[in-house]
Amino acid sequence: QVQLVQSGAEVKKPGASVKVSCKASGYIFTSYAMHWVRQAPGQRLEWMGWINAGNGYTKYSQKFQGRVTITRDTPATTAYMELSSLRSEDTAVYYCARGFRVGAISAVGYWGQGTLVTVSS
Amino acid sequence: QSALTQPPSASGSPGQSVTISCTGTSSDVGGYNYVSWYQQHPGKAPKLMIYEVSKRPSGVPDRFSGSKSGNTASLTVSGLQAEDEADYCCSSYARSNNLVFGGGTKLTVL
Numbered sequence: 001q002v003q004l005v006q007s008g009a010e011v012k013k014p015g016a017s018v019k020v021s022c023k024a025s026g027y028i029f030t031s032y033a034m035h036w037v038r039q040a041p042g043q044r045l046e047w048m049g050w051i052n053a054g055n056g057y058t059k060y061s062q063k064f065q066g067r068v069t070i071t072r073d074t075p076a077t078t079a080y081m082e083l084s085s086l087r088s089e090d091t092a093v094y095y096c097a098r099g100f101r102v103g104a105i106s107a108v109g110y111w112g113q114g115t116l117v118t119v120s121s
Numbered sequence: 122q123s124a125l126t127q128p129p130s131a132s133g134s135p136g137q138s139v140t141i142s143c144t145g146t147s148s149d150v151g152g153y154n155y156v157s158w159y160q161q162h163p164g165k166a167p168k169l170m171i172y173e174v175s176k177r178p179s180g181v182p183d184r185f186s187g188s189k190s191g192n193t194a195s196l197t198v199s200g201l202q203a204e205d206e207a208d209y210c211c212s213s214y215a216r217s218n219n220l221v222f223g224g225g226t227k228l229t230v231l
Contacts, residue, residue: 035220044124045159045167045210045222059218100172106155106214107172114166 002026004096004112011118017084020115022096029077030054033099035108036070036081040092048094050105051079086119093117125150125211125223132229133201141226143194143211149221151192155214158187158196161225162207170209171196198228206230 007021035050049060051070093114100109126144133139159167171187211223
């Protein structure tokens, strides 16, 4: 079965960077898009970007352009999201989420368990 | 990209139907048949309920249905049940390989 297992909670100081990992299993890693979505406490889901796990193409939300980097390690079937220049407003649960269908990016079918990133001085 | 617009709350009694709207623009909802809906219970990851406007993934009850007219998509939950109480969020493909989410609607079963 499809599983996305994320790395554990992080506490960072303002200005630092965080890198969250997402280990995928149960499907052909390179056939699906992987999105990153975050949710601040009590707030809406916010799309950050996605990566084509096959060819490495990335697309980032304008809001995060220049601060976010999404990468993947295909032998390790793991995707990564790094967010830099952290500020308190970046405190949120960060999810990796796989595209629902092969080659499609428009719907997210499987979600990781979420990683809480807390930014505090 | 701006978030899609959803009402903050909706409610209905058990057995009733409720419809939640999701309004975007011609650059997202209106321009593509790639609207999805997610259900999220507190403390849990979202669950895909509808994709490509009106298609249901395997295992999603047929009480959940989706539609679209112009720049507005809708999710209808028929025969409301207590377990349907959750947050519902729409998303849409947007121009140039972007994705955009709605603000979310809290559905209360009275």
